[in-house]
Amino acid sequence: MAKTKILVTGGTGYIGSHTTVELQQAGYEVVIIDNLSNSNIKVLDGIEHITGIRPAFVEGDMTDIETMRRLFTDYPDIKGIINFAASKAVGESVEKPLLYYRNNLVGLLNLLELMPQFGVKGIVFSSSCTVYGEPDTNPIDESAPIKPATSPYGNTKQISEEIISDVIHAGAPIKSILLRYFNPVGAHPSGEIGELPIGVPQNLIPYLTQAAAGIRKELTVFGNDYPTPDGTCIRDFIDVVDLARAHVIAMHRMLDNADTAPLEIFNLGTGRGLSVLQLIESFERATGVKVPYHIGARRAGDIEKIWADPKKANEVLGWKADTDIDDTMRNAWKWQLKVMPKN
């Protein structure tokens, strides 16, 4: 039987590459489109090393509808899409709002317009816990109120959710699952793929591993005067492979289960909040490597504490993020050591 074909936009990126691996290992055939604006073509080698299969690859920009029309014409039997392709730096989005609105929204509009024309049945969308803003209580479930976005990046996630919802309510013959990620971290245990930030990392783990490796002088912990047990911010750090696995389950549910609602939303987190200092401790415990760090000022716009109630995903999807955080940190370190010479 022919394998079900899935389009993974942004498939050479961090979460996209890990999800491509899991999709291939589950028996799906993957076509990737990526403009390589924040990823490297060599990621395809890493994917192939792990799975033995090189995914089809189209270098192109999703914001160009003709590129997308050609892609769907060249691969006429795509049944589902996972839409990772997006710009994701919060700070940059404040500086360049139009870039963010164009990249993140126009590409999605193109997909939604073309899906019915080419018989594509469903789209899994990468959303974010950023839609909850600073939660009133934790853990936070999917019924929690959506708070006004604090950056153009966050706003693109909220607007994207609304666009998909409106299109489905208007009767489009498609289904969608919105996945709200908490903080994805770690790397594939094979050491073949991981996060490859270009330039100075903005997120905690890539900065931490580069500081531990001596590439950066030291990590700055942004504030230790928050009303949390150790004064640092709390996040729900979720292993990227656990996260990737959830996409495979979501895709299967969307395409092969006629009884599910056309639009569903799931939080993807562990249900456990860890502070920035606890994460540093986990890294040091797991690797035996010290993280050089100092306490600095708060970073503007940071959420004080947020962690998921993942009960809905646990029960409805039968999915659980169960990788031990120390293993996640070991994988992040293994990946850092692998990419070291290139930095």
Ligand code: WQD
């Ligand atoms: C985590 C914690 C920092 C760097 C952002 C987006 C979110 C999501 C992921 C997309 C915070 C602290 C960080 C550093 C530090 N989206 N930190 N020193 O801010 O939770 O989420 O990225 O890609 O939408 O908002 O993640 O990794 O930047 O920060 O102390 O050098 O680590 O203050 O408490 P964040 P993060």
